[in-house]
Amino acid sequence: MRVRTVLEGVGQSVAIDAGGPFVVIGERINPSGRESLARQLVRGDMSLVREDALAQSKAGAHVIDVSVSALDVDEEQTLPRAVKEVAGVVGAPICIDTSNHRALAAALDACPGRPLVNSVTGEKASLEVVLPLVKDRGCAVVGLCIDERGIPKDSSSRLEIAKRIVGAADEHGIAVEDVVIDPLAMAVASDQQAALVTLEAIGSIRANLGVNTTLGGSNMSFGLPERELINRSFLAMCVAAGLTSALLNPLDVEIRRTVAACNLLMGWDEYAMQFLQRSRSGW
Amino acid sequence: MRVRTVLEGVGQSVAIDAGGPFVVIGERINPSGRESLARQLVRGDMSLVREDALAQSKAGAHVIDVSVSALDVDEEQTLPRAVKEVAGVVGAPICIDTSNHRALAAALDACPGRPLVNSVTGEKASLEVVLPLVKDRGCAVVGLCIDERGIPKDSSSRLEIAKRIVGAADEHGIAVEDVVIDPLAMAVASDQQAALVTLEAIGSIRANLGVNTTLGGSNMSFGLPERELINRSFLAMCVAAGLTSALLNPLDVEIRRTVAACNLLMGWDEYAMQFLQRSRSGW
Numbered sequence: 001m002r003v004r005t006v007l008e009g010v011g012q013s014v015a016i017d018a019g020g021p022f023v024v025i026g027e028r029i030n031p032s033g034r035e036s037l038a039r040q041l042v043r044g045d046m047s048l049v050r051e052d053a054l055a056q057s058k059a060g061a062h063v064i065d066v067s068v069s070a071l072d073v074d075e076e077q078t079l080p081r082a083v084k085e086v087a088g089v090v091g092a093p094i095c096i097d098t099s100n101h102r103a104l105a106a107a108l109d110a111c112p113g114r115p116l117v118n119s120v121t122g123e124k125a126s127l128e129v130v131l132p133l134v135k136d137r138g139c140a141v142v143g144l145c146i147d148e149r150g151i152p153k154d155s156s157s158r159l160e161i162a163k164r165i166v167g168a169a170d171e172h173g174i175a176v177e178d179v180v181i182d183p184l185a186m187a188v189a190s191d192q193q194a195a196l197v198t199l200e201a202i203g204s205i206r207a208n209l210g211v212n213t214t215l216g217g218s219n220m221s222f223g224l225p226e227r228e229l230i231n232r233s234f235l236a237m238c239v240a241a242g243l244t245s246a247l248l249n250p251l252d253v254e255i256r257r258t259v260a261a262c263n264l265l266m267g268w269d270e271y272a273m274q275f276l277q278r279s280r281s282g283w
Numbered sequence: 284m285r286v287r288t289v290l291e292g293v294g295q296s297v298a299i300d301a302g303g304p305f306v307v308i309g310e311r312i313n314p315s316g317r318e319s320l321a322r323q324l325v326r327g328d329m330s331l332v333r334e335d336a337l338a339q340s341k342a343g344a345h346v347i348d349v350s351v352s353a354l355d356v357d358e359e360q361t362l363p364r365a366v367k368e369v370a371g372v373v374g375a376p377i378c379i380d381t382s383n384h385r386a387l388a389a390a391l392d393a394c395p396g397r398p399l400v401n402s403v404t405g406e407k408a409s410l411e412v413v414l415p416l417v418k419d420r421g422c423a424v425v426g427l428c429i430d431e432r433g434i435p436k437d438s439s440s441r442l443e444i445a446k447r448i449v450g451a452a453d454e455h456g457i458a459v460e461d462v463v464i465d466p467l468a469m470a471v472a473s474d475q476q477a478a479l480v481t482l483e484a485i486g487s488i489r490a491n492l493g494v495n496t497t498l499g500g501s502n503m504s505f506g507l508p509e510r511e512l513i514n515r516s517f518l519a520m521c522v523a524a525g526l527t528s529a530l531l532n533p534l535d536v537e538i539r540r541t542v543a544a545c546n547l548l549m550g551w552d553e554y555a556m557q558f559l560q561r562s563r564s565g566w
Contacts, residue, residue: 188547188550188555189555192552192554195548195550196548196549199523224547224555224558224559225563226544230544230548232516233515233519233541233548234548236517236520236523237545237548239520240521257512258512258516261509261513261516262520264478264507264513265471265478265479265517265520267471267476267479269475272471272472275507276508279508279509280508
């Protein structure tokens with residue numbers, strides 16, 4: 001079984017697909033840990049939002065994630081505005097990133113095309129509120145492998161949550177190809193088995209449910225030095241295990257190079273044309 | 284099933300084991316593409332052989348591969364001498380790398396400890412000559428997934444050859460833990476599916492035979508630019524797929540960094556102690 005998750009922006013369509021290529025969801029528009037962006041969002045200034053959207057799109061992001069969640073930011077007001085601003089400058093589909101359901105509803109109203117909703121969890125309260133919005137809008141949704149008991153330590157329990165999310169989506173009339181599962185990655189510094197569990201979960205979710213998968217690409221290295229080295233090694237491992245998309249920073253040249261190498265090695269780059277072209281143009 | 288391939292040098296013992304850590308077989312002592320080493324070997328000068336052994340051992344190689352195969356080099360004379368020289372300067376086990384059976388026999392006589400023979404193939408003629416030497420010496424052997432018909436394009440045929448090698452070894456009284464299978468890696472530039480086939484073969488050989496695996500780490504990138512980027516990405520993919528050792532150049536800092544990241548991510552580096560220590564000491 002192999003499914004295609006089709007997302008649409010303003011004139012651009014992107015498919016997440018096990019047949020590749022790997023889909024990069026640009027993660028930069030997120031005020032967590034970015035003081036300058038947080039300050040602008042509090043003031044309602046959208047200039048960095050526009051700049052980040054453009055720069056990431058030029059750097060090869062297929063989808064642009066938009067999160068405005070920060071202290072003192074009114075998400076319900078700000079998220080729909082940010083989504084509109086991004087759609088005004090890039091053609092790429094948007095990933096609406098919020099855990100605030102009213103902000104999500106407002107952002108979905110403001111967003112053109114066929115966005116990706118990031119995210120629903122395995123918690124009953126989340127499934128009951130988010131899935132009707134996704135169904136109503138006819139878009140796709142990221143399902144996080146977390147429920148009322150937290151993030152399971154083992155991969156089989158994460159698979160169980162993924163099954164529950166796919167099942168609940170089906171009950172709401174959302175097709176399996178419109179659910180993208182995030183198996184979640186914990187920091188390897190605090191749990192030695194963390195990467196292995198995520199790799200196993202990617203493989204078993206793919207084998208059992210056939211759905212596409214995504215991942216925040218930088219949690220794994222939290223608390224360690226040389227995070228870029230750890231992140232790029234883990235990215236290659238995850239792609240080999242079956243991961244079909246990830247939230248990444250495409251402005252990081254090492255991430256762009258690793259994604260190009262992964263596409264080449266997975267057989268997703270005919271005649272190595274993309275790889276050679278990017279290598280020649282200095283990435 | 285999980286097996287341990289135990290190799291011994293002069294006072295040092297190394298186990299290749301799916302429980303990690305990843306075993307680095309230093310590939311530098313090989314005159315192919317190294318003019319200076321080839322010229323020395325023709326003259327019988329062993330100074331680069333000694334230098335390379337020492338440098339690789341200091342750089343973290345667990346096993347030292349020794350190949351002297353080059354035009355105008357008398358392997359039968361030179362290989363035993365080179366093996367003795369290496370054993371004279373490092374405690375690491377030796378990987379005797381030759382397709383010349385008389386040179387192999389002579390090198391085995393000269394080699395202390397419990398070496399790794401690199402290699403036997405799935406060809407009848409190779410199995411019949413190499414396996415008795417391995418059994419007689421009581422050491423371990425690398426089995427290449429190639430036979431009379433060449434290197435199969437698909438992973439299931441490579442698994443079949445691996446099965447045949449393990450079966451023939453068993454008939455000769457060689458235990459399954461003393462066979463390390465090399466699934467082989469072709470250049471992705473000439474076959475878009477090459478990496479994928481190798482990754483599949485690593486997984487299926489591990490799942491079906493439980494044996495340890497090794498790989499020449501740099502063939503994959505042949506004919507392409509930025510080989511180091513492709514090699515390190517492929518290495519991470521292979522480790523995630525179950526590869527337990529590889530022939531690598533430990534003098535390349537990016538290879539050392541990638542191996543350390545892989546050990547960390549596979550849960551083979553308790554409390555990230557190795558990673559932190561190497562990072563602090565500048566690798």
